Every structure is written in C-alpha cells, then in structure tokens.
Amino acid sequence: MTDTPFDDIPLEKRAQILERRLARAQAALADAETALEGRMHELDQANRDLQRRESELAERLDIESAKLLAAQRVGGFATIYAERGKPYHSSVQLNRILGVAEDVTIDPEYLISLIHPLDRGRISRSSVQFFEQMSADTDHSFEHRIVRPDGELRWLSWKLRKEVGADGTFQSVSGSVRDITESRANQRAVRALQLRAERRVIELDRLSRTLAKSQAQAETALKARTDFLSYMAHQFRTPLNTLTGMMDLLSIEERSAEDGQKLAFATRAAERLGSLVNEVIDEAEGRSTDVTLFPNPTDLEQLAEQTQDYWDRASSESEDGGVLTIAIDGALPTRAFVDASRLREALDNLVGYGLSAAGDVKLHMTWNDGLCISMIAGRLAADIDAQGEKELAATEPQLRRAGLIVAAMQGVIDISASPAANLVVSLPLQVHEADDAKETGFLRNKAGDQPTILIAEDTESNRYVITGFCERLGCRVETAVNGLEAVEAALSQQFDAILMDVQMPVMTGEEAVRHIRASDLPQSRTPVIGVTAHSLQAERDRLLASGMSACLAKPIQLAELRAALTTAMMPQDGGNETGSLFDLRRFREAFEALPVQFREKFLAAVREDLLNYGSKLEAAVAEKDTDAADRQAHALKGIAGNIGAIGLLAAIATFREASAPLDGEPFALLKQKIAATLEACGDLFEAMIKDQ
16 A cells, blocks of 8 residues: 555544544535425426416417317318328318218318219319429418208318428328308309499490480580571561661651551561560570560550550451450559560560450559559460469460569569459559650760760661661761771770671671770770670670670660660779670669669668778788688679679689789779779669669
8 A cells, every 4th residue: 555645644633634524525415415405496396387387378278279169160160180191180160161060070081072073073183283293381272062961062162281391291281171152152243243333334334425425416406506596586686676676766757647556556566576586585595584674764554555556456457366455444654664665575475365265355454553454364264274373374475474574573473263264463663753854865975975886787777777776865876887897997996885796797796896805005995785686695695705895685675775885884994904894784683683672772782892892802902911812802703793793803803813913903903993883883773773
C-alpha cells in the first residue's frame, strides 16, 4: 500500500477530518431528500392539473362534438373520414341524409348501392380519378342522385380531400356531404324565372322598339296635325279678318236703314263664323277653356234686338227652323261693361242649340244687379229627360261653349228640370259710367304725341282693314308688303310700334323681327306685335321667343288692338332689353281668373311684393350675399310669371345667369325693370281690367 499524506496525520486529527466529511455527506443527503420530496410534490400537483385539464378538454370536446352534430343537423350536412386500411367513419347525420336508421353502419359499398342508376357509372369513374389522379390537399366537389330506402329521390353534394404520404401513396380521405335537393329545386325555379325574365326583357325590348316607332309616327302625325291646323287657321282667319274688318269700317259710314240692317246681319254672321272657327281650332288643340275677354260699354237692349233680328232672318231662310222670341222685363242698361262679341257668341250658341231641333225658343231678359237670361226650349226638356242636367251641360257642344264664355264673365249657367225645363244665365255685370274722353280719345305714345305705326302685311285687304283700325285709334300709319321691306323700314326710322304679319313673302314676320332685334340701332327695341292667323299656343310661344312683344290672332278686334298698342307704348326703362314689359294675354288672364271684387286687392298685393322683394334684393346685393340675392330674384320670378311681366322675367334670367350678378349692368337692368313693371302694371290695370 502506498503511503499518502493522510497516513501521516495523527489518528485524532484524522478522526476529526472524517467526522467533518461524514457531516457534510449527511447534510448533502438531507438536502437531496428535501429536494426530491419537493419535486415529488410538484409532479403530483402537475399530474392532478393534467388530469383536470384532460377532464375539461374531454368535456369541451363532448360539447363541441354536440354542437358540431347540431350544426350538421341544422345545416343538413354530415362529415366522413377514412384512413388507409382502417374502417370508414361518418357522423350520424349521414344516416339521416340517407334516410336509414342511426345504428346502420355506412360503408362505401352501401353508399354505392344507393346511387341512382343513371349516376352510378359517372360517380365510379370520378372515384377512380379522385384516388389516382386528382391532386391532394385540395377540395374536390361531386354531385349525384340517390334513391333512399323509402324510394325518395334526393340530390347529394360531396366535398372531399385526400392526403398522401411522402411516397405519394394514399393515406386518408376526409370531407362532408350535404343534401342539396331543395337548393337544386330552387335553382331550377330561379333559372326558370331568369329564362322568363329574359324572354320578358326581349319582349319589352321589342315593345319598346314598337313604342318608339309608334311614338315617332305619332309625333309625325301630331306635327302634320299641327301644321294642318296652322294652315287651316291661316286660310280661314285671313279672309275672315278682311271680312269682319271691312264690315266694321263700313258700319261707320252713313247708309239707309235697310242697308244698315243688312250690314248688321252680315256682320253678325261673319262674327258667328269667326267664333265657330275659333271654337273648332281650340277644341282640336285641346284648349277649349281659353276664353279671352275685351269688355266695353254695351247697350244690352240693342244687343238683344240685334240677336232677335239676326235669328229672325236666319230662321226665315231655313225651311224647318224654329222661332226665337226675346222678351225684356223692365229696362236693361245701355252701358253695361261686357265683351259684346263674346256675349253674342254665348247667346248664339244657346239659341242655336234650342232651334236645332226645329223647336221654338223663348228668351226672357231682366236686370237685377246683373243680367239674367232665362231660356225655355222644347229640345231642352227632351234632352234633360234623356241625359240629365249635369251631363247635358257637359256633353252638348253648344251649351258647353256657352258655359265657358259665361264662366269667363264670372257668371253661371243653371239648367233645371223642375218645375219646368229651364236654363238660366246669371251675369254679374257692372254699369259703366260715362267717360267719353276715355272711350273716344285717340292713342298717344310715350311722349304724349300721335303715334306712328308700321303695318307689315302682304294681303292688301287685310292691310286696308288694319290701317283703318289704326287710323280710328288716331295713329299715323306706314305700310310694308313683305318681311324685308318691314326690316328696312323699321331700322330706317323710329316707330312707336310695329304690327307684323307672320306669314309674308321674301321674309317671314318671325325672320324679320329677329333681324330687327339683332341690330345695334335704337330702333331694335321697337315693340313688335305679331299678327297671325294661327291661334296655336306653341305658335304663340315661338313668336314671343323670337322677339315679338305680343301676338294678336286674326280676325283682329278693335278693342284688342287698342289694348295691345296701349301696352306696347307704355313708358319703359332705358335698359337694352327688347320688347314689351307685359304679355297682354297673360296679364288679362291673371286678373280675369279672380272675382271682380278681389282684382284690385290682387294688384295691390303684386305691387307690395315687387317693392318688398326688390328692397330685399337690393340689400342682399349691397351685402354681397349671392345666395340671398338669388332667393329674392327667384321670388320676383314667381310674381312676374303670375302677371305675365315678360320684361321683368327676361331681366331676372339675365341677372341669375350672369357670372358676376352683384356687379355692374345685370343688377342695374333688373332694378330698372322692377321700377318699370311697378308703374306699368297699374296703368295696364286701369286700361284693361278696372272697369270690367
């Protein structure tokens, strides 16, 4: 044995060393035992935690499985899974889809046996392709029919995915299967609806093309109709204008009583013919309610006598005509303010209706704060029995026309079957106070002098008649026989107004007024009044748009001509806007639509609104508030449109369309037009409306 340093240590010392070594070993053993015990406790706790988590996971797995199964039932699908060499697994929902009991085991052979014979070969080929050729890790879809054990035919949709090993050999397949019978039925229904919709679209397209073709044909026919009406209106009204005008001029001359009666009868016949032409054209255009009035002081007894004389002569010339009897109870005013021509037209329609069945007609006329006319006719009683009172008034052309005229005069027609067949006309006419200066005075221009009028008319007889009318109104007259002469004359000297026939050779009236308005000369602003044999509204609107100030339809009435010239020669502003301030027809219609007692109130409201909105507009311009200025201009536009203030409407349009409306000329022109319209509307009301 080899000696060591430990051998040289004394025994006592050696014992102490060994004791210390033993103590250290025992301490280390105790520490190891303590650590081992702690680790065992940790492992035990970890084991218990693991068991608890396993229990929770198992519980959650059961819950999720139950949810999955419930979802499968709700969604109508089942899941499948199969590994190579192991049994086939599927959810219980597959049994429900296949219509078999839940304890029946589903395997591929059983599935194949349920496939519809017509799909079995196709699905067999698809299965081979799936396992041998189709890519892995990709969903593949298949659809086929099955015949369930209960004989019901159902459609199934499969989505399958396969997994392969590293060597490319098949390992497993998983997927889902769903019953799509209802969805396929819905798809077929939707497709059927789509096909029907497509057919409907094709049909609608065909109908649209047919409609477009029919519309084009209708527009062509409408244009032809409009052209025909315009042509016929011109052909009728041009000679009528000459006829009535000549008779009016002849009535001024002295003649024997017998010749006077003959002339009065011819005048009445021409007037009635003109009314019938107007009525036919208005009805054809669809605006039979358009009745414009030009009231004048009228001797009602004289009008009744003229009506009696006319129908006496007309009845004597008819083999089977009835007899008219007019009885006047008391005295009728000699200065009732009424449109005598329209009143005669209404009476002629009433009498003509009553006499048309070879029956006698009795008219009874009285005055009681207005004219009351009672008519009794044999035909009236028979028609009331056959049609009733309301239907008779609405459907009988002559009664309907008379009703429109009476309504325009603020009167009413009442047809009654009891106690006897009777038709009563009530007209709330006013008695006109004598004002010879106003009634017989000549027209004056803006400066108060005798006006000079240019008459452009190619028909000599019409030119003669219009010239006679103007001279009766105290005007100097110059004439032109075509549009080119009218342009040359209008631009070579200053006229107070131009009466421009629309249909003229060389240059039409419409072309002529455009040339006049296009000039830079001061004469370009001369008021031009179109004289046309056409009464169509579209024609009238087109003429106004071309630059004419107003339109008169042939045959011209003296009262209407006076009003048109009065309006044209009213003082206007110095702006560069051409034409008249007012559309005479629209101005009159605005007031005649109201009861007499409200007309002055309406005028006052119009003037107040013009002042109010004009002041607000000026304030908005001063504050440079473009939006507020546009709102006030829009309000002014509504007021101007209500009374036919076409000059103000044009100025408003210029103001609103200007790039800088708050600066410069557009606003200055608008202010001038507002002021001119304020002044002129009162004068025009005095001249045309107040004394009605």
